[in-house]
Each structure stands twice: as C-alpha cells, then as structure tokens.
Amino acid sequence: MAASWCIEKRGSLRLDSFRENDNIPETGCLSIIVLGASGDLAKKKTFPALFNLYRQGFLQSNEVHIFGYARTKISDDDLRSRIRGYLSKGKEYQEEVSEFLQLIKYVSGSYDSGEGFSLLDKAIAEHEIAKNSMEGSSRRLFYFALPPSVYPSVCRMIKNYCMNKSDLGGWTRIVVEKPFGKDLASAEQLSSQIGELFDEPQIYRIDHYLGKELVQNLLVLRFANRFFLPLWNRDNIDNIQIVFREDFGTEGRGGYFDEYGIIRDIIQNHLLQVLCLVAMEKPVSLKPEHIRDEKVKVLQSMLPIKDEEVVLGQYEGYKDDPTVPDNSNTPTFATMVLRIHNERWEGVPFIMKAGKALNSRKAEIRVQFKDVPGDIFRCNKQGRNEFVIRLQPSEAMYMKLTVKKPGLEMSTVQSELDLSYGQRYQGVVIPEAYERLILDTIRGDQQHFVRRDELKAAWEIFTPLLHRIDDGEVKPIPYKPGSRGPAEADELLQNVGYVQTHGYIWIPPTL
Numbered sequence: 001m002a003a004s005w006c007i008e009k010r011g012s013l014r015l016d017s018f019r020e021n022d023n024i025p026e027t028g029c030l031s032i033i034v035l036g037a038s039g040d041l042a043k044k045k046t047f048p049a050l051f052n053l054y055r056q057g058f059l060q061s062n063e064v065h066i067f068g069y070a071r072t073k074i075s076d077d078d079l080r081s082r083i084r085g086y087l088s089k090g091k092e093y094q095e096e097v098s099e100f101l102q103l104i105k106y107v108s109g110s111y112d113s114g115e116g117f118s119l120l121d122k123a124i125a126e127h128e129i130a131k132n133s134m135e136g137s138s139r140r141l142f143y144f145a146l147p148p149s150v151y152p153s154v155c156r157m158i159k160n161y162c163m164n165k166s167d168l169g170g171w172t173r174i175v176v177e178k179p180f181g182k183d184l185a186s187a188e189q190l191s192s193q194i195g196e197l198f199d200e201p202q203i204y205r206i207d208h209y210l211g212k213e214l215v216q217n218l219l220v221l222r223f224a225n226r227f228f229l230p231l232w233n234r235d236n237i238d239n240i241q242i243v244f245r246e247d248f249g250t251e252g253r254g255g256y257f258d259e260y261g262i263i264r265d266i267i268q269n270h271l272l273q274v275l276c277l278v279a280m281e282k283p284v285s286l287k288p289e290h291i292r293d294e295k296v297k298v299l300q301s302m303l304p305i306k307d308e309e310v311v312l313g314q315y316e317g318y319k320d321d322p323t324v325p326d327n328s329n330t331p332t333f334a335t336m337v338l339r340i341h342n343e344r345w346e347g348v349p350f351i352m353k354a355g356k357a358l359n360s361r362k363a364e365i366r367v368q369f370k371d372v373p374g375d376i377f378r379c380n381k382q383g384r385n386e387f388v389i390r391l392q393p394s395e396a397m398y399m400k401l402t403v404k405k406p407g408l409e410m411s412t413v414q415s416e417l418d419l420s421y422g423q424r425y426q427g428v429v430i431p432e433a434y435e436r437l438i439l440d441t442i443r444g445d446q447q448h449f450v451r452r453d454e455l456k457a458a459w460e461i462f463t464p465l466l467h468r469i470d471d472g473e474v475k476p477i478p479y480k481p482g483s484r485g486p487a488e489a490d491e492l493l494q495n496v497g498y499v500q501t502h503g504y505i506w507i508p509p510t511l
Contacts, residue, residue: 029063029133030442031124033162035154036145037068037079037106041177043086045208046145049434051087054103055096058439061103065127068106069120079106111146112153117161124162136168141441143175151176152193159197175204175441178269179260180450183466184459191452200452204441209270210448211433211440213421214391218277219291221389221397231369234348238384239497240278241366242271244354248361249315249332249481255323261330261469266354268462272299273450274391275350278365279340288447292454299457301342305465307474309337309349309496313486314476315357329469331476332356335489337496338461349496353489357481363391368498382414383501394508395430396420400501414504422508 034046050066053059068079080101087097107123109116128138142158144151155174164170176194181187194203209215222228231237244266250257257265276295283290313333319326333355340350369385386400398418405413421430440448450458468474477486484490493500 029128029131030139030141031067031128032141032143032438032442033067033069033120033124034143034145035069035111038070038072038074038082039145042068042145043083045432045434046143046438047083048086049432049438051097051100052432052435053438054100055093061099063131064103066100066104067120067123068104069109069116070106071108071110073108074106076104076106080104111150111157114157114161117157121162134168135165137170138164139170139442140164140172141175142173143438144177146177148176148179148181148190151190155194155197171202171444172198173202173204173441173444174198175206175438177206179264180205180269180455181459182260182264184456184463187455187459191455195452201444201446203452204446205450205455206437207269207273207448207450208433208437209391210273211436212391213430214389214395214397215274215277216436216448217397218274218389219286222278223282233344234346236369237348237367238370238499239349239351239368240275241351241353241364241368241493241498242274242278243366244271244363245358246356246361247358247482249318249357250321250324254318254321257332258324258328258330262332262334262354262356263462263466263469267334267336267352268458269450271352271354272458272461274365275338275352278367279345279350281344286447288445291447292451296451296454296457298340299454299461301340301345302457302461303339303341305336305338305461307465307468309492310465310474311335311486311489311492312469312474312476313355313479313489315481316478317481318357329472329475331469333358333476333479333485333489335485335492336465337492349498351493351496351498355485359482359484362393365389365391382412383504384499386501394420394422396422396508400504414501420508 032050034042036042050059054061054064074082084097084101087100088094105123107116107120109119124140128135140162142162144154146154158172158174163172174194181190222232273295276298279298280291280294281297283294311334312331314328314330315332318324318330318332319328324330335351335353338350338352340346340348365388367387369387371384382402383400385402388396388398388400390396390398396419398416398420400414400416402412403415405411421428437448440446465474477488479486490500
C-alpha cells in the first residue's frame with residue numbers, strides 16, 4: 001500500500017508542527033508502500049490506520065495516492081472491496097471511506113524478483129512526477145506487512161529497484177513487524193541481512209505496544225511529577241507486575257502460535273518494552289537516541305532468569321487444534337521474575353505475566369509499595385498501596401490507598417484515587433497505536449521503535465530459557481480455560497513478595 005503525499009499544504013494539521021525538531025522538509029511528496037496489502041495485518045491494522053490519518057486531515061485527497069503491493073493477482077476494486085468493512089463500523093464516515101478507497105491502486109508482483117518491484121517503482125515515480133516532486137526530494141516509506149522469512153529478499157528488491165535516485169532531501173525508510181527472529185542467533189542474522197542494505201536510521205522495528213496511550217504516558221508520569229521521584233525505587237517499591245491476559249485461546253492461529261509461544265509472542269517484546277520504560281533512568285532529553293540509550297542500560301543490567309522463578313502453562317484443549325502437534329511443549333501461559341542489578345532496583349522483582357484462555361482480558365502495570373512501618377491502624381492486612389496503570393481495556397490509572405471508613409468508628413478501608421480516561425476525557429478519541437507509529441515514521445522519530453542493540457540485549461535475556469523450553473527441559477503445567485492459570489503461578493508471586501488484596505475490586509467508573 002503506498003500513499004504519495006505532499007506536505008507543504010498541511011495548514012493547521014501540518015505534521016511538522018507536532019515536534020520542534022521535525023525532520024520533514026517543507027516540499028516534496030511522500031510515498032507509503034505497505035507490502036503484503038492483501039494480508040490480514042494490512043486489512044485489519046494498516047489500512048484502518050491510514051484511513052484514520054486521512055479522515056483526520058493528515059492525508060488529503062488532492063495530495064495522496066495509495067498503492068497496494070502483494071503476490072495475489074487482484075484488481076484495484078477487489079482490494080477496495082476487501083478492506084472496506086475494516087475501515088468504519090456501520091454507516092459512520094461512509095462518504096470518507098468511499099473517497100479514501102478511490103485513492104487506492106494495486107500492483108501485483110512477487111517478493112523475490114525485480115519485475116514486480118520495477119513496476120511498483122514506475123507507478124510511484126509517475127505519481128511523484130504528477131505532484132511535481134523534484135527527483136531525489138521524494139520520501140518513500142516501506143511498511144512490511146509480511147512474514148519475517150521474506151524480509152531479506154524484499155529488502156534486496158527495494159535496495160535494487162525502489163530507492164530514491166539521488167539525495168536532495170528525500171529518504172527511504174522501512175518498517176518491519178515482529179517477530180524479529182526466534183532467538184538471539186536468528187535475530188542477529190536477520191539484523192545483519194537488513195543492516196547490510198539499510199542504515200539504522202532507516203530501519204523502524206515496530207512494536208505496537210509502544211504506541212499505546214498509557215505506555216506513551218509513562219515517561220510523563222515518571223519524570224514530570226515530583227511526588228513520584230523519591231518513591232520510584234527499591235526503598236519504597238516491593239514488587240512490580242506487568243500483566244497481559246486474554247480470555248480466548250489461539251482460535252485458528254494454533255499452528256502459527258505453536259512456533260513461537262507466549263514468551264516470544266508477548267513477553268520478550270511487548271511486556272519487556274513496558275518494563276524498560278518503567279525501570280529506566282531519566283534520559284538527558286526527549287531525543288529518541290537518549291531515550292533508547294537508557295532502555296538499553298536496563299536490559300544490560302538484567303540478571304539471568306532462574307528456572308525456579310518461572311512457571312509455564314498450557315491450557316487444556318490447546319492441542320485439540322489440528323494445526324498443533326500432539327506433543328507440543330509450547331506454553332500458552334508464563335509467569336516469570338526478572339531482576340535488575342542496579343542501584344535503583346536491586347532486590348525488586350519484576351513479575352512478567354502473560355497468558356491465553358484466562359478468566360479476564362486486560363493489560364496493566366501494577367506497582368506495589370512496601371508495608372507501612374509502625375502500622376498504628378493495623379490496616380496492613382487490608383492490602384498495600386498500589387499504583388496501577390491499566391493499558392487496556394478501559395484505559396485508566398489509579399492509586400490504591402487506605403482511608404478512614406465513613407462513620408463514627410475509627411476503622412479503615414481500601415479505596416482509590418482514579419483517573420479513568422473514559423470519564424475524564426469524554427469525547428476524546430484515543431488514537432490507535434498504529435496511527436501514532438506510522439505518523440512517527442513519517443516524522444523520522446525513532447523514539448517508539450526498537451534499536452538493533454536493544455533487540456540484541458532483549459534476546460540475550462530470554463534465549464537460554466527459550467532453548468530449554470524448546471528442548472523439553474522445562475514443561476508447561478496444564479490449566480483449565482477460563483481460570484487464572486496454574487496455581488503454581490500464584491505461589492510464585494507470593495514467594496517473591498506480592499501481597500494480594502482481598503475484599504477490594506477496582507470498578508471502572510460509569511459516565
């Protein structure tokens with residue numbers, strides 16, 4: 001999928017107004033090329049993100065043309081029909097949907113031969129010329145909605161056939177989706193193959209969790225609020241949980257999921273990125289490299305994962321999927337403890353928890369503080385103070401604290417200070433992660449993308465454990481669908497110091 005885009009007429013919605021040091025020049029056209037246009041990722045995520053950018057005025061009909069590229073031999077109208085239903089629900093925005101779809105052109109070709117990419121380059125060049133872009137001033141963004149197995153060949157085709165012909169302020173960038181390999185060796189091989197063709201500033205390794213509203217809020221919360229500064233350390237925090245729970249199983253993706261498992265699919269990337277933002281030191285500035293430097297330091301301070309601090313699970317019925325081997329050792333659930341060996345976090349367990357077919361759906365960060373010393377109210381048994389950041393659904397952040405129970409008696413009860421986004425920001429539409437990240441790639445802002453050394457450090461943490469699982473040395477424990485997961489996981493949490501609150505449940509406020 002490609003979007004040719006002249007920026008100079010943006011008006012109040014100009015992209016270069018969003019960041020003081022924006023890298024977008026004043027003139028020239030942009031082409032966004034999403035390879036794999038007929039696949040599920042493009043239909044469900046990429047096209048809707050581009051449509052929302054169009055609907056909000058970031059892509060305008062007199063400035064944009066859209067190309068889809070894939071192996072499937074279909075017409076322009078076929079592609080439009082395939083994606084229409086994913087762009088808007090019901091009758092809302094139907095006029096904008098029709099206008100957007102008319103901007104789409106489709107190019108068919110293989111991923112490992114020059115013929116198709118020559119046609120793609122010709123089509124893009126025709127529109128750049130039509131927009132009066134000087135050769136070399138245009139900008140081309142290639143979005144890989146493709147399996148990683150074809151990344152090397154596609155990169156070679158782009159390098160040979162679709163790059164800018166000269167450098168007059170333009171650029172060529174690529175956006176690659178996870179998984180970035182299956183272990184350290186495969187990730188390094190993939191990085192080397194891509195790195196031979198493109199420089200690091202041209203490569204955007206996308207992790208959509210870094211585009212979520214409350215994940216992007218983490219640095220603001222930590223470093224723009226004075227009362228967090230003295231609390232955010234091992235002296236006050238007992239443990240930190242980063243949790244991802246789904247209430248459904250693999251549902252038709254069993255064969256794909258079985259190649260990776262819950263650690264590679266969720267923990268090694270999404271949850272680890274969140275951990276870095278929770279644990280990192282204050283960067284020198286908000287420049288992308290300064291932020292990513294601090295994230296790498298966190299990863300390099302990680303101690304090896306201990307087998308006794310890992311609980312794996314596999315839900316009953318997982319192997320009923322005909323695409324899953326009968327002897328599969330792939331975990332659909334994992335709870336593990338990561339430990340950071342530095343001055344701020346020494347001794348604080350970071351509990352990573354992810355699973356499928358559980359009793360609820362949510363993603364959250366739960367920071368549990370230590371007990372109050374000298375508890376004169378005898379209220380520690382009610383539960384500890386916690387700061388909870390709810391990433392999805394029902395985005396919110398709330399502080400669990402002990403207060404006096406209303407009435408004549410001096411008794412205590414747990415309550416909360418609550419910032420629920422649906423209530424506080426009524427009428428504000430929270431953008432999808434892919435919208436933000438595509439906008440970042442256009443701006444040349446790599447803050448929310450994974451750098452090569454960051455990727456390597458992440459795989460160094462998990463590869464030894466993953467190899468032991470792959471070799472059958474660590475076995476998953478069966479658990480019932482719709483449960484909390486294996487009971488051993490709750491025991492592990494208790495053993496490392498987490499104290500569960502009984503009798504208190506956070507209820508999202510209603511409007």
